[in-house]
Amino acid sequence: MKKLSYFLLVFVLLTACSKDDEIINEPDEEQGNPEEEIPEEPEEESPETYAFAPEETLSYMVDASATAETVALFYNLKSVSDNHFIVGQQDAFSSFFDGNDGFSDMKKTTLSDPGLLGSDFMFITDDQNDGTAQNWFYQQEQIIINNALRAYNSGMINAFTWHLREPYEGEAFYSDEMTEFQRQNAFKSILPGGANHDYYKQKLDKVAEVSLNMIGEDGTLSPIIFRPFHEFEKNFFWWGAAYSTPEEFKTVWRFTVDYLKNEKNVHNLLYAFSPDNSYLTKSAYLERYPGDEYVDILGMDNYGDLIAQDGSGLNAANQKLQVVSDLAKERVKVAALTETGYFVTPSQTSLAEKFYSENLYGVLTNNDVNIGFMMFWQNYEDSYTVPLPGMDGEEDFVDFVAKDEPLLLNDMHDFYSLLPN
Helix, strand or coil: CCCCCCCCCEEEEECCCCCCCCCCCCCCCCCCCCCCCCCCCCCCCCCCEEEECHHHHHHHCCCCCCCHHHHHHHHHHHHHCCCCEEEEEECCCCCCHHHCCCCCHHHHHHCCCCCEEEEECCCCCCCCCCCCCCCHHHHHHHHHHHHHHHHHHHCCEEEEECCCCCCCCCCCCEHHHCCHHHHHHHHHHCCCCCCCHHHHHHHHHHHHHHHHCCECCCCCECCEEEECCCCCCCCCECCCHHHCCHHHHHHHHHHHHHHHHHHCCCCCEEEEECCCCCCCCHHHHCCCCCCHHHCCEEEEEECHHHCCCCCCCHHHHHHHHHHHHHHHHHHCCEEEEEEECCCEECCECCCCCCHHHHHHHHHHHHHHCCCCEEEECCCCCCCECCCCCCCCCHHHHHHHHHCCCEECHHHCCCCCCCCCC
């Protein structure tokens, strides 16, 4: 197990998603062009570094009433990003390659669970979830909650995304499965005063209910990284950029945070803002940004720049992540690669020889990139982003996690205490 050195002060700089219960294995074709050149922004003077003490952490967070464990999680994610990052995986306890259940696939290969578990509020907030024991959606809710509690009790971090169904029929979240009227009006309709605003509040009520009952064995609430409206600058979701103005998007985001925090008294959430990989500059990244008082974590999803196994997209991927990292330093937020991966299938094993230990590692660390965590998307019956023993990429993945920066569960100190063990 790695020997970790943590400081009491944080040094910062100032100035595939799923498709219902069948989740697509390949990134959308709208993903970034590996050949694209990143335009240079005017050079800025390097801002001075400064330190904030643990007791000052709340002043940089969205929720001034955050639970002690949530404050500690923000502090430790920020602190760890100086020299390390947590490695997570979506649905690590419930989705396995080739039906090989039991231990998480990451643990089968590395002897450690991931440090972060990705989950989804999708089935939990589904219109068909009637809360009865025989209901399939309610059964999924219980599985998701139990897995998240298992993660928290073991010291892992919980992150929930939200593939929210459109508010008219409650059936789709992909825009191409909706009518033209639904596409053009769904997001606008959940604005305050909109036709489906009360419907949206009901869904937030369910998010609040689950969050407030995520109580661990020690009697404390599990902090949750909440990541709504991800990949919002693309158009494949109904919350995509084609279906709202930047101000409308910001209004819904701010309402979401204020409602959960102030009306529902949910104080165990960290709010993560995560576009896909379209942006090339800080100004583009911030076009729909609701403000520092509404975001704890600056993230990005990126599959498209990692598809070409000749490495032609790696420089772009690193430079885009550098935008996130630099903004997080300037704004005293946590930076993250919130979704990524390359899907290997038995019929398509074109994985680069050093995909994990050199290609991906370089994306995550070159040019002074500092992130708190990164998350692989889930493994499926017929494809994987994290290799199992005997599969293509296994040894290289072990080499990747053996490096000093990546942290799995076995490498982590107590992220729910302000002072590390």
